[in-house]
Amino acid sequence: MSDVQALVLRAAGINCDRETAYALELAGAKADRVHVNRLIENKALLDQYHIVVFPGGFSYGDDVAAGKILANQVVHHLAEPLRKFIDDGKLVLGICNGFQVLVKMGILPGNGDFRQEDVTITYNDSGKYEDRWVHLLPQTNRCVFLEPERQIYVPIAHGEGKIVAKDAETLQRLQCEGYVAYKYVDANGQEGPFPINPNGSAESIAGLTDSTGRVLGLMPHPERFVRRTQHPHWSRLGEDLDPDGIKLFRNAVRYVQENLLPVCPA
Secondary structure, three states: OOOOEEEEEEOOOEOOHHHHHHHHHHOOOEEEEEEHHHHHHOHHHHHHOOEEEEOOEOHHHHOOOOOHHHHHHHHHHHHHHHHHHHHOOOEEEEEOHHHHHHHHHOOOOOOOOOOHHHEEEEOOOOOOOEEEEEEEEEOOOOOOOOOOOOOEEEEEEEOOOEEEEOOHHHHHHHHHOOOEEEEEEOOOOOOOOOOOOOOOOHHHEEEEEOOOOOEEEEOOOHHHOOOHHHOOOHHHOOOOOOOOHHHHHHHHHHHHHHHOOOOOOO
């Protein structure tokens, strides 16, 4: 059994928890799906884990705004233990709705470097739910989930994925100070309009990290490309096709193994 322990948070409306747990286990972790109410009842549960994932879905029906109710629930009941979790050097990942939750909590970009109102995620420019595959290009070398300069191809599925900043100064800080994790690009690594940028995000931003590089949020779904047969053209690409989505989870597991687990004596 793996020593890398991952918690996948559940709540009403979350619907990607099983796929996320499966991706973590493929990457070498042991993953538990835990309801947020169980975590509120026993906050010490977090101490057992190295990775926490806020998965995709429509938490609490996305009433008020996408991810807002779950974000408020975590802020009021779990803010201190989650902050300790991050300060202890552990990893947090938010995917799609989970990313929306982390932004509305102020965890991303976070760490006191930004105010909660400086960055938000809102409705797609198209005015509709977008379900398509996209290319992502890393923008920083400090986020432990990423492989710098290695472009990946994964699907999106969201109606509110447009990342916006309060003003030009905030947007410049996000880019210049390494908070942008991924940008939407085309197959050649170039930014462009819809559908290359599927939701109209400012500067084509697809994901954000924090100043530690141990927290990542992104709108696309890496857990939906962890088997080669999930690629839309898998039958043409050969047996050596390595799914791009699984790489984020492998990188997280590897980081825990190298930095958080005790070293066995020789």
